Amino acid sequence: MKIVEVQPQSNCTLKIVSDDGRIGNFDVSPYLKYEAFADLKNQNAFMQVSNGGYFIEWECGADLSADTIEARWKIST
Numbered sequence: 608m609k610i611v612e613v614q615p616q617s618n619c620t621l622k623i624v625s626d627d628g629r630i631g632n633f634d635v636s637p638y639l640k641y642e643a644f645a646d647l648k649n650q651n652a653f654m655q656v657s658n659g660g661y662f663i664e665w666e667c668g669a670d671l672s673a674d675t676i677e678a679r680w681k682i683s684t
Contacts, residue, residue, distance in 0.1 A: 608677045613663050615654045623676060631680040644669045
């Protein structure tokens with residue numbers, strides 16, 4: 608899956624659009640307990656997500672692969 612759009616939401620979720628047109632939500636909150644994601648507890652830091660196509664990343668260095676997102680996202684109906 609290639610990510611064509613990522614939109615951070617206020618509830619620690621991301622709205623993701625894939626290259627095949629699927630749209631879904633990915634909950635980042637389970638990852639916040641890990642040191643690499645700790646800075647994302649700050650809402651301003653969380654909102655600064657960048658799309659790398661096959662991954663997403665934040666300025667703090669935290670990142671998630673498209674494969675991880677695809678395995679755990681909830682497709683919108």
